[in-house]
Amino acid sequence: xxxxxxxxxxxxxxxxxxxxxxxxxxxxxxxxxxxxxxxxxxxxxxxxxxxxxxxxxxxxxxxxxxxxxxxxxxxxxxxxxxxxxxxxxxxxxxxxxxxxxxxxxxxxxxxxxxxxxxxxxxxxxxxxxxxxxxxxxxxxxxxxxxxxxxxxxxxxxxxxxxxxxxxxxxxxxxxxxxxxxxxxxxxxxxxxxxxxxxxxxxxxxxxxxxxxxxxxxxxxxxxxxxxxxxxxxxxxxxxxxxxxxxxxxxxxxxxxxxxxxxxxxxxxxxxxx
Amino acid sequence: xxxxxxxxxxxxxxxxxxxxxxxxxxxxxxxxxxxxxxxxxxxxxxxxxxxxxxxxxxxxxxxxxxxxxxxxxxxxxxxxxxxxxxxxxxxxxxxxxxxxxxxxxxxxxxxxxxxxxxxxxxxxxxxxxxxxxxxxxxxxxxxxxxxxxxxxxxxxxxxxxxxxxxxxxxxxxxxxxxxxxxxxxxxxxxxxxxxxxxxxxxxxxxxxxxxxxxxxxxxxxxxxxxxxxxxxxxxxxxxxxxxxxxxxxxxxxxxxxxxxxxxxxxxxxxxxxxxxxxxxxxxxxxxxxxxxxxxxxxxxxxxxxx
Amino acid sequence: xxxxxxxxxxxxxxxxxxxxxxxxxxxxxxxxxxxxxxxxxxxxxxxxxxxxxxxxxxxxxxxxxxxxxxxxxxxxxxxxxxxxxxxxxxxxxxxxxxxxxxxxxxxxxxxxxxxxxxxxxxxxxxxxxxxxxxxxxxxxxxxxxxxxxxxxxxxxxxxxxxxxxxxxxxxxxxxxxxxxxxxxxxxxxxxxxxxxxxxxxxxxxxxxxxxxxxxxxxxxxxxxxxxxxxxxxxxxxxxxxxxxxxxxxxxxxxxxxxxxxxxxxxxxxxxxxxxxxxxxx
Numbered sequence: 066x067x068x069x070x071x072x073x074x075x076x077x078x079x080x081x082x083x084x085x086x087x088x089x090x091x092x093x094x095x096x097x098x099x100x101x102x103x104x105x106x107x108x109x110x111x112x113x114x115x116x117x118x119x120x121x122x123x124x125x126x127x128x129x130x131x132x133x134x135x136x137x138x139x140x141x142x143x144x145x146x147x148x149x150x151x152x153x154x155x156x157x158x159x160x161x162x163x164x165x166x167x168x169x170x171x172x173x174x175x176x177x178x179x180x181x182x183x184x185x186x187x188x189x190x191x192x193x194x195x196x197x198x199x200x201x202x203x204x205x206x207x208x209x210x211x212x213x214x215x216x217x218x219x220x221x222x223x224x225x226x227x228x229x230x231x232x233x234x235x236x237x238x239x240x241x242x243x244x245x246x247x248x249x250x251x252x253x254x255x256x257x258x259x260x261x262x263x264x265x266x267x268x269x270x271x272x273x274x275x276x277x278x279x280x281x282x283x284x285x286x287x288x289x290x291x292x293x294x295x296x297x298x299x300x301x302x303x304x305x306x307x308x309x310x311x312x313x314x315x316x317x318x319x320x321x322x323x324x325x326x327x328x329x330x331x332x333x334x335x336x337x338x
Numbered sequence: 339x340x341x342x343x344x345x346x347x348x349x350x351x352x353x354x355x356x357x358x359x360x361x362x363x364x365x366x367x368x369x370x371x372x373x374x375x376x377x378x379x380x381x382x383x384x385x386x387x388x389x390x391x392x393x394x395x396x397x398x399x400x401x402x403x404x405x406x407x408x409x410x411x412x413x414x415x416x417x418x419x420x421x422x423x424x425x426x427x428x429x430x431x432x433x434x435x436x437x438x439x440x441x442x443x444x445x446x447x448x449x450x451x452x453x454x455x456x457x458x459x460x461x462x463x464x465x466x467x468x469x470x471x472x473x474x475x476x477x478x479x480x481x482x483x484x485x486x487x488x489x490x491x492x493x494x495x496x497x498x499x500x501x502x503x504x505x506x507x508x509x510x511x512x513x514x515x516x517x518x519x520x521x522x523x524x525x526x527x528x529x530x531x532x533x534x535x536x537x538x539x540x541x542x543x544x545x546x547x548x549x550x551x552x553x554x555x556x557x558x559x560x561x562x563x564x565x566x567x568x569x570x571x572x573x574x575x576x577x578x579x580x581x582x583x584x585x586x587x588x589x590x591x592x593x594x595x596x597x598x599x600x601x602x603x604x605x606x607x608x609x610x611x612x613x614x615x616x617x618x619x620x621x622x623x624x625x626x627x628x629x630x631x632x633x634x635x636x637x638x639x640x641x642x643x644x
Numbered sequence: 645x646x647x648x649x650x651x652x653x654x655x656x657x658x659x660x661x662x663x664x665x666x667x668x669x670x671x672x673x674x675x676x677x678x679x680x681x682x683x684x685x686x687x688x689x690x691x692x693x694x695x696x697x698x699x700x701x702x703x704x705x706x707x708x709x710x711x712x713x714x715x716x717x718x719x720x721x722x723x724x725x726x727x728x729x730x731x732x733x734x735x736x737x738x739x740x741x742x743x744x745x746x747x748x749x750x751x752x753x754x755x756x757x758x759x760x761x762x763x764x765x766x767x768x769x770x771x772x773x774x775x776x777x778x779x780x781x782x783x784x785x786x787x788x789x790x791x792x793x794x795x796x797x798x799x800x801x802x803x804x805x806x807x808x809x810x811x812x813x814x815x816x817x818x819x820x821x822x823x824x825x826x827x828x829x830x831x832x833x834x835x836x837x838x839x840x841x842x843x844x845x846x847x848x849x850x851x852x853x854x855x856x857x858x859x860x861x862x863x864x865x866x867x868x869x870x871x872x873x874x875x876x877x878x879x880x881x882x883x884x885x886x887x888x889x890x891x892x893x894x895x896x897x898x899x900x901x902x903x904x905x906x907x908x909x910x911x912x913x914x915x916x917x918x919x920x921x922x923x924x925x
Binding site: 451 | 690693695696698699703744745746748749750752753755756757759760763764772773776777849851852854855858859862897898899901902903904905906908909912
Binding site for chain 2: 119121140141142144147148152153154155156159160163166167168169170171172173199215
């Protein structure tokens, strides 16, 4: 596992909303070029964690630090989806262009340089075929690619994706995962991708942040995705079953079994509060 | 005014021109003023209106216009420039909308409706006071439905300032407005202040609305704000192109409406049609024409009604 | 009989007419009926969230009264025709996707037509004022029958359909499951709105119909959890609003529409305060 200098450090972040504690002292870090899966069921706090990292949500405790961001590079963000109004008069090409100049004041002057950069980005995500279609007419997978291009065109050193695979069919899922892996390793971009199903990411994940009950277990996949670790995280017995190359996380039936498993978690996994 | 002899087939180009542009059209002072002010309103509304339609804020535009009617009514009472009354009230209304804004659509429609009602009630009061304390006639008509041929030349400097100001704002905020219309998270990631942009847009909307209110009246001004832009958006594929086409459509409707209203004096024997009706009718016709399935090319896929 | 709003009356009370004289009795009766109808229908407008339609219908109906003046027919007939046109427009085009623009433009055209008709009358400005902001002086006994008939019909239909209407507030799926068509409900409710609008418009004016329907009802829904209780509260608040507006208008000579609009805003503000603080009855 590559250990470049840390690009993102999340240290003891806790977030609560009225009546609910969503995240409890989540801690992990990400190095340049590392591919990290943020895994958890619906409602486990994945989106909240991403929004806390982006600064949209202020944590009650803890801090988020970007190392190397001062060098002028930035954070790229791919939301799950954006408004699909078919009447919105913007082509995929225009959306990508807005990725690096959406905040610029004044009227956009025609620029050959901009056209070149946008075309290059579109071809990098294999979106050239539908670059001139209205974004509202794109399929789920096509929209994801365009959003990825939009996020990457500013050459960030960290890319955050919020459940990009949730609404995709199997083929699109595999394509997007391959695409992200290639881009991340070619450009040394750290990637944090949230999902509720870790299986599509198993071939390429360097590390995992597993969220349950507002707590996180982080580390290498083989260290975290184990019966003892997850049982301790959930607070009751969990079985981790491997079938061929796939992982199934299953809740157990008896409570007493659970208590015995919890005591045996390995020590080098990041501390579970 | 000599009645044009339009029953006979015109035997020269000059006669044809006379049929279209009734005598006195080009030399009439009120017509000049109407063409200039109306033209400015059409251009500004066309451009700002494209954003209003894209952002789904047409109801907000309608509400701003109704609220601004209170300002227009007040201007009669106070004896000031009516455009000033419209624009001040609209700006306050826009600021209020942003500050007290509600996010859910259902509740937002309710608030907007209630505030509009209160604003219109206030208008009612001011118009009543105008009638009972001044000798001004027809204030209600002018405020609600516009009196284009009665616009005073004194408003032109202010109209020019408002027009230029709103166009400058659009040019400045073009890309941030597009990005925030798409998705506010994407805009925030690039460091944009969403609330500030929303507020500035409402200010732009207020400026555009006040100009169209003084031409076609407060109640009908939304027609000029959303009609030509909606027409343009049905025909072209890029926001930039829409912002060029919409003012053209708006100008055609406004100038065409002025001409129709002027000519109607001759057709109806001395009782002309209101200019605002003519303009709104043309706006509507252009929209219907653009909605007909006669053109091929990039049309949006049918919307899924959920 | 047809144009009881002509002859220049704009809400100014003739001095010397006592508030409860025979002349004024009709005003009290008609306005009270109008308030009750507005309240009952308004509760469902607030509950179902059909503010846009409720706002657009009076604007569509208003030209009908203008046309009635020009053609010399009964006001209510003209209003009815244009309200029906409005219902067809809103039901046909709706508010989905970009269609709210289409609906708004159709309403604009109808309004423009109203301006055209009004320009053909002799008392242009006063007519505009009366139709937009209402006037309450000298409601003749001739208006009693149409207003009560329309109002009764609106209330009767609403009460008959109250269960699917309320169910539809929660979920259209549930309505379908109970064997009723949600589209039909939508259309029926629009028809009810049209009836209520035609009954209410001559008294409060096109621009304030919405306020009278929605203001008191929103305060009621904030205070009451049971629909029955909420409707009763709506009626109470609306009648109080109407009566206060008559009295204030009588003594100040200010137009009744102003008071209706102001009260509606106050009711709504009260409802937000209550809702945000969680008081429930």
